[in-house]
Amino acid sequence: MTFDPGTLGHSRSDLAAALKQERKRAGWTQARLAKRCNMSQTKVSNIESGKLTPAMVDVELILEALGAEVPLANEIFLLARSANTEWQDHWASRRRGLDKKQNELARLEAATKEFRFFLLSMITGLLATPDYVRASISDVPGDQSKTIAKKLERQNILLEVAKSFTFVLTEQAVRWPVLPPLAMAMQLDRLVSVSRLPNVRLGIIPLSGHIPERPLNTFTVYDRRLATVETSTGALMLRDRRDVNAYRDDFDRYEGYAVWSEDCRRLLTEWSMIFNRQRQ
Secondary structure, three states: OOOOOOOOOOOHHHHHHHHHHHHHHHOOOHHHHHHHHOOOHHHHHHHHHOOOOOOHHHHHHHHHHHOOOHHHHHHHHHHHHHHOEEEEEHHHHHHHOHHHHHHHHHHHHHOOOEEEEEEOOOOOHHHOOHHHHHHHOOOOOOOOHHHHHHHHHHHHHHHOOOOEEEEEEEHHHHHOOOOOHHHHHHHHHHHHHHOOOOOEEEEEEOOOOOOOOOOOOOEEEEOOOEEEEEOOOEEEEEOOHHHHHHHHHHHHHHHOOOEOHHHHHHHHHHHHHHHHHHOO
């Protein structure tokens, strides 16, 4: 299926109308459909009004219950897939203000218990020093002090022991010299410190040995409900369970190539010492 980024996330109303029309064609009430699909009538009503984007499994249950014909069902599945995929481009985020994006991320993180971060080329904000945060948005014009402050404030979530965090970083992500050597050494020391938190697992994939994988993007998986995939111009927000499960499977494979605990901290300390020697 080919997506037009301009239409992603905007198919909810079309999906709602199609499901409502199919229910009426079958001559069913919302109450009957809800009972058949083991849903509440409120949920069915919210789906049909466009207030709630149904998961793919919900759409499958509804269409199966209504006995939808295959050609129509396939069209509705395409609408559901598009409605469960959102494109957030960097330019729109910058126009709204990057501090607004930080508020959105904080709300998402507050609602999540299990985090998986695969970091291909840079260190994520939750792990970053103030200097690294500042450098990561240095290409954005204007005063970014609010954005920096909110990025750093979001790091407090790492202290919430009810949540679990797993970070897998490539060696490239860790060692890419976004900052001068001394500041990079401090950033690596920060990774060592965070790796000791009881609810954090931090692993590094060294650029050595044989790794028969071809990772293309940085991505994050939030519980089992959302995967975000970063590109150079924006991010895809994927809610289809098949997409989320695919990225969870990718993450599980990458975990197997990473080094953890003391082996990981030993690598970070070695690289920090290299940066320290470079400043002399």
